């Protein structure tokens with residue numbers, strides 16, 4: 001299994017990368033991150049030499065680059081965490097939120113769609129695309145429970161807007177290629 005994790009140098013992504021690298025030594029884990037102000041490879045010092053781990057510096061806003069990466073590295077699954085995630089920055093620079101969170105997600109979905117439609121899954125592999133969303137979409141947890149898949153509409157402010165859009169797009173775009181999202 002070859003898994004692409006986007007935003008793996010970020011706060012949550014680095015824990016996800018570490019978890020997969022350590023727990024699944026037979027899987028190849030690819031961390032694709034632009035290394036914005038929020039990304040820090042020092043988060044992953046302890047796994048950077050692992051034989052099943054590879055870092056790629058790149059931007060999900062570049063569709064040709066993403067198609068090339070899928071072709072070269074043949075991802076079977078995607079865990080998509082790369083995002084602009086800081087609410088206060090969404091007030092100062094809303095355009096970057098739309099570019100990364102919405103357009104970047106569409107480019108990533110398209111790259112998965114292009115590659116997975118052209119290359120059937122190897123035997124025993126089920127393709128999945130996980131779009132990581134947020135409590136700005138699903139609401140706060142009063143207790144630890146699993147939440148419904150269908151997100152409510154954003155409650156307030158600017159930052160929540162670019163989060164439900166990729167959440168919804170991921171479902172719509174992956175259905176025609178029979179991929180679980």
Ligand SMILES: NC(=O)c1ccc[n+]([C@@H]2O[C@H](COP(=O)([O-])OP(=O)(O)OC[C@H]3O[C@@H](n4cnc5c(N)ncnc54)[C@H](O)[C@@H]3O)[C@@H](O)[C@H]2O)c1
Pocket residue numbers: 006007008009010011012013014032033034035036037038039040058059060061080081082083084085086100104132133134135
């Ligand atoms: N931190 C939280 O409390 C929280 C809570 C709920 C959901 N989330 C969601 O989880 C995901 C990860 O959150 P986080 O706190 O780890 O975010 P973060 O801001 O710490 O990390 C985001 C990562 O994405 C990378 N990135 C940004 N733009 C990119 C681009 N165009 N191309 C490639 N990489 C890019 C950054 O370099 C960074 O490493 C986000 O979707 C966020 O909305 C976060």
